[in-house]
Amino acid sequence: MSAGTIFDINEFAIYDGPGIRQTVFLKGCPLRCSWCHNPEGQNPSPELMINKASCISCGHCKKVCNNESCIACGKCVSYCPLNLRKICGELLTAKELAEYIRDKSDYYANYGGGVTFTGGEPLMQPQFLAETLSLLPDIHTAIETSGYADNKIFNSIIQLIDYVIMDIKLVDSSLHLKYTGAENKIILENLASLCSSNKKFVVRIPVIPGVNDNKTEYSAVAELVKDAPLLERVELLPYHKTAGAKYEMINRKYTPMFDVNRPVFIDQEVFSQYGIRSVVL
Amino acid sequence: MRKRIKDLRKFFVYDKAHHSCRQKPCDPMLLASEFQRNNTSDTDRAVVRLKYTLDNEKPVVFRNEKIALMRTIPNPPELFTEEEMEAIKTSHRIHERGEVCNINVDYSMLLDMGFNAKRREISESIKKFQGCNDAASVHYLEQLISILDSVETLAKRYRIEAEKVGNMVVAENFAHIPENPPATFLQALQMLRLLHFTMWCGNNYHNTLGRFDQYMYKYLKNDMDKGLLDYDDALELVEEFFLSLNRDSDLYPGMQQGDNGQSLVLGGLNEDGSDSYNVLSEICLKASLELKLIDPKINLRVSKNTPIERYILGSQLTKQGLGFPQYSNDDVVIDGLIRLGYDKKDAYNYVVAACWEFIIPGRGMDIPNIDALSFVKAVQDATFEKLGHSRNFEEFLSFVKENIRKQADEICENTKNLYIFPSPFISLMMEGCVENAKDISIGNRYNNYGIHGTGISTAVDSLASIKKYVFETGEISAETIIKALKNNFNDYEQIRNKLRYEAPKFGNDDDYVDSIAVSLLDSFAESLHNRKNERNGIFRPGTGSAMYYIWHSKKTPATPDGRDSGEEFAANYSPSMFARLKGPISIIKSFTKPDLKKVINGGPLTLELHDTVFRTPEAVSKVAMLVKSFIDLGGHQLQLNSVNRDTLLDAQKNPEKYRNLIVRVWGWSGYFVELSKEYQDHIIKRAELSI
Numbered sequence: 001m002s003a004g005t006i007f008d009i010n011e012f013a014i015y016d017g018p019g020i021r022q023t024v025f026l027k028g029c030p031l032r033c034s035w036c037h038n039p040e041g042q043n044p045s046p047e048l049m050i051n052k053a054s055c056i057s058c059g060h061c062k063k064v065c066n067n068e069s070c071i072a073c074g075k076c077v078s079y080c081p082l083n084l085r086k087i088c089g090e091l092l093t094a095k096e097l098a099e100y101i102r103d104k105s106d107y108y109a110n111y112g113g114g115v116t117f118t119g120g121e122p123l124m125q126p127q128f129l130a131e132t133l134s135l136l137p138d139i140h141t142a143i144e145t146s147g148y149a150d151n152k153i154f155n156s157i158i159q160l161i162d163y164v165i166m167d168i169k170l171v172d173s174s175l176h177l178k179y180t181g182a183e184n185k186i187i188l189e190n191l192a193s194l195c196s197s198n199k200k201f202v203v204r205i206p207v208i209p210g211v212n213d214n215k216t217e218y219s220a221v222a223e224l225v226k227d228a229p230l231l232e233r234v235e236l237l238p239y240h241k242t243a244g245a246k247y248e249m250i251n252r253k254y255t256p257m258f259d260v261n262r263p264v265f266i267d268q269e270v271f272s273q274y275g276i277r278s279v280v281l
Numbered sequence: 282m283r284k285r286i287k288d289l290r291k292f293f294v295y296d297k298a299h300h301s302c303r304q305k306p307c308d309p310m311l312l313a314s315e316f317q318r319n320n321t322s323d324t325d326r327a328v329v330r331l332k333y334t335l336d337n338e339k340p341v342v343f344r345n346e347k348i349a350l351m352r353t354i355p356n357p358p359e360l361f362t363e364e365e366m367e368a369i370k371t372s373h374r375i376h377e378r379g380e381v382c383n384i385n386v387d388y389s390m391l392l393d394m395g396f397n398a399k400r401r402e403i404s405e406s407i408k409k410f411q412g413c414n415d416a417a418s419v420h421y422l423e424q425l426i427s428i429l430d431s432v433e434t435l436a437k438r439y440r441i442e443a444e445k446v447g448n449m450v451v452a453e454n455f456a457h458i459p460e461n462p463p464a465t466f467l468q469a470l471q472m473l474r475l476l477h478f479t480m481w482c483g484n485n486y487h488n489t490l491g492r493f494d495q496y497m498y499k500y501l502k503n504d505m506d507k508g509l510l511d512y513d514d515a516l517e518l519v520e521e522f523f524l525s526l527n528r529d530s531d532l533y534p535g536m537q538q539g540d541n542g543q544s545l546v547l548g549g550l551n552e553d554g555s556d557s558y559n560v561l562s563e564i565c566l567k568a569s570l571e572l573k574l575i576d577p578k579i580n581l582r583v584s585k586n587t588p589i590e591r592y593i594l595g596s597q598l599t600k601q602g603l604g605f606p607q608y609s610n611d612d613v614v615i616d617g618l619i620r621l622g623y624d625k626k627d628a629y630n631y632v633v634a635a636c637w638e639f640i641i642p643g644r645g646m647d648i649p650n651i652d653a654l655s656f657v658k659a660v661q662d663a664t665f666e667k668l669g670h671s672r673n674f675e676e677f678l679s680f681v682k683e684n685i686r687k688q689a690d691e692i693c694e695n696t697k698n699l700y701i702f703p704s705p706f707i708s709l710m711m712e713g714c715v716e717n718a719k720d721i722s723i724g725n726r727y728n729n730y731g732i733h734g735t736g737i738s739t740a741v742d743s744l745a746s747i748k749k750y751v752f753e754t755g756e757i758s759a760e761t762i763i764k765a766l767k768n769n770f771n772d773y774e775q776i777r778n779k780l781r782y783e784a785p786k787f788g789n790d791d792d793y794v795d796s797i798a799v800s801l802l803d804s805f806a807e808s809l810h811n812r813k814n815e816r817n818g819i820f821r822p823g824t825g826s827a828m829y830y831i832w833h834s835k836k837t838p839a840t841p842d843g844r845d846s847g848e849e850f851a852a853n854y855s856p857s858m859f860a861r862l863k864g865p866i867s868i869i870k871s872f873t874k875p876d877l878k879k880v881i882n883g884g885p886l887t888l889e890l891h892d893t894v895f896r897t898p899e900a901v902s903k904v905a906m907l908v909k910s911f912i913d914l915g916g917h918q919l920q921l922n923s924v925n926r927d928t929l930l931d932a933q934k935n936p937e938k939y940r941n942l943i944v945r946v947w948g949w950s951g952y953f954v955e956l957s958k959e960y961q962d963h964i965i966k967r968a969e970l971s972i
């Protein structure tokens with residue numbers, strides 16, 4: 001039985017697939033998008049997370065720690081009177097995760113939903129994910145993925161899934177490298193196989209001011225998916241300034257490479273010209 | 282929304298321009314000293330006071346309104362001098378202000394009849410009592426007629442004023458009503474406004490509106506059938522009526538601005554299982570959606586067969602941040618009321634009182650908020666007195682239950698010698714009052730008392746901590762926990778944090794804890810079962826808290842759930858404020874486990890949803906599904922808020938920018954910036970829990 005690391009499970013997810021869903025966040029991501037709003041999902045290992053905004057500097061946490069730099073041992077967590085510290089990331093087996101999901105799966109099924117795996121990048125833990133999925137054959141499953149994974153892995157997981165939410169950040173490959181730290185070749189290949197697969201899917205574009213909010217990028221995406229028979233729609237997710245909120249919590253600085261204050265340019269026209277349904281989330 | 286309504290909303294609500302027409306406040310003791318000197322009877326005082334207020338009202342008619350009436354006298358005078366009040370209080374229990382309040386009159390008893398016919402009915406009754414030489418009853422009934430006279434005179438003065446300012450619509454309406462029953466929907470609205478207005482003039486408060494979509498429907502239908510009104514015209518009139526409820530509301534007594542009890546109930550099952558929701562119900566929802574005002578507060582009666590579209594409309598309203606609609610589940614409430622002894626017919630006709638209590642229109646003189654039991658105190662006392670000697674958790678729990686029973690004894694005993702001021706005008710709209718010449722204040726068909734229960738989640742969580750750490754793992758000894766609580770956790774910080782953040786909590790869909798809630802609520806119900814009050818009514822247990830939760834929590838020391846001394850309980854039937862929970866679905870699953878039919882006085886589960894969950898129409902329909910799931914699982918009453926903590930914090934800092942920001946407080950909605958800091962802070966804290 002394989003084990004994996006998750007950093008959250010949410011109830012009542014309403015933007016991540018059909019119906020009311022629970023979402024499982026798998027920890028670890030190969031990309032480093034400049035606009036990432038879940039930075040705690042990037043590092044595959046558990047790490048300490050502190051809600052510094054509410055800290056009253058009582059010093060209780062410092063008293064119990066003997067380590068120069070944090071090793072995420074978790075000792076200080078229970079000393080905070082405000083419960084501001086937690087170890088983000090929990091190791092559990094596929095069976096444990098599947099049982100947890102199953103506990104309320106009837107509820108979600110009643111309201112047209114199921115479970116969505118997201119992250120981080122869920123495809124970074126393929127074996128854990130595949131095993132979990134194999135234990136949930138009767139539950140509606142979805143995945144939200146960056147598509148940055150080996151083509152074989154991508155295809156085999158997609159086969160186990162009912163519904164795919166595929167992020168497309170940038171079609172321009174050099175800009176993709178610049179803003180996410182990785183090339184998009186493999187992503188576009190996976191998108192192509194998704195387009196010709198037998199899975200219902202949506203394409204989600206995080207709309208980042210001055211980065212991809214232009215007609216060229218929108219039409220490039222439309223061009224790539226225009227012939228996919230099972231594409232449900234394109235979802236535009238406008239950047240929001242609160243994206244930076246969690247960096248401080250994991251002791252990192254938020255240094256976006258774009259102007260966060262610039263209003264985003266939304267253009268749904270481009271998609272309708274291609275006959276593609278689009279929605280702004 | 283039509284321009285005329287927009288203009289009226291700006292005039293009355295945003296600019297409050299009509300306030301300049303108000304008279305100076307009168308001396309509250311204006312009448313009372315003379316009453317005392319003449320030893321006037323209480324009923325006569327109430328009649329004189331009401332007539333005084335009506336007679337001194339100054340008619341004000343605006344050009345572009347179709348439904349007139351505004352208060353110019355800010356404060357109706359008192360009935361008793363301070364000295365008399367002191368004396369009354371030494372020998373009687375006085376509920377709140379002593380006035381009849383928080384009931385739902387049957388407006389149709391005057392509306393459908395008109396005053397002329399009502400006068401004839403009263404005269405018949407007078408003859409009957411003359412026949413048996415019952416002078417007191419005759420006098421009472423004559424007083425009722427004199428009130429009708431005063432209301433008619435006021436209506437006549439309004440007609441004259443309307444003619445003077447050239448508002449012929451208002452003038453014509455007052456030429457017809459209230460002597461005659463309304464001929465049109467507009468006249469019915471004007472007459473309802475007049476009746477409601479008169480209740481407030483008599484110092485009655487928490488005057489609920491009840492099943493507006495039922496008792497007003499025939500007037501609307503008639504006009505629509507005749508082609509006098511179309512849907513949009515009707516919407517405009519309903520909007521104007523709703524606006525009228527916001528004209529004088531700052532004068533209404535309540536705990537805070539907004540706590541005025543103008544609740545309105547839509548839809549509901551008929552006895553034959555059919556659905557009473559009609560076009561007027563929908564118009565009301567739309568009107569509320571367009572107006573975005575705190576009054577009236579909308580309650581939606583639903584059941585397992587309610588179509589999802591209605592929940593979607595409701596969720597669109599929730600999205601506005603008004604804190605309503607509040608949903609009540611007919612499948613649970615009606616059965617619960619029948620079990621308490623309400624007639625089937627009446628149970629099906631239930632409405633919601635000022636906040637959330639279930640009451641019966643026209644037949645109930647229930648006092649659904651007469652007192653509150655503190656679940657936390659029951660646990661607290663047991664912890665200090667019995668924990669050290671309890672052999673196991675079950676034994677300890679039985680001590681807690683015994684404490685619940687003891688509190689119930691005390692509460693019931695304390696309700697005795699109740700005295701309520703007479704309310705002759707209200708009596709005209711309550712069953713049997715005219716026939717029997719009996720004032721409503723003495724009682725009616727139903728005279729039940731409702732008892733709230735505060736701090737349920739704090740109590741449940743405390744018991745779960747004790748069960749786990751004292752009796753199961755043995756990690757914390759009884760002695761240690763008692764010492765820690767007595768010291769308010771000073772020097773016991775680690776224990777506090779464990780209890781507070783690691784212990785099992787009510788609201789996580791965990792049977793270990795939830796079963797304790799089931800058992801505490803059952804025990805509350807049992808402790809009141811089969812008791813009678815002095816009015817021959819019963820006691821009804823409920824899951825509401827009203828403001829009792831603030832009073833109770835302030836004087837409660839630290840608790841075994843890790844709550845610090847004095848820290849607030851959650852309001853109503855809701856999870857603890859600091860419990861870290863998995864989400865709304867677990868909360869709903871936990872909170873629908875108890876048998877809520879047994880505790881049906883009323884009191885909602887409250888969920889705070891972050892305003893981002895309403896971003897798209899699809900998302901709103903998923904919120905609707907969440908609501909439906911609560912009803913499907915057997916929940917009794919639900920209230921949702923759409924909140925954003927950042928907005929609230931900004932509003933606290935810059936109130937001038939947020940004059941119209943509306944929030945739900947407990948049973949009612951109010952303007953955030955008009956609340957006292959204490960309530961603002963509570964709401965901000967609640968918003969932190971949003972999902």
Ligand code: SF4
Pocket residue numbers: 048064065066067069070071072073074075076077
């Ligand atoms: S988790 Fe806390 S105690 Fe452990 S190393 Fe990090 S700071 Fe120190």
Ligand code: SF4
Pocket residue numbers: 050054055056057058059060061062079080081082083084085
């Ligand atoms: S214990 Fe908590 S509140 Fe105190 S300094 Fe550490 S993080 Fe801040």
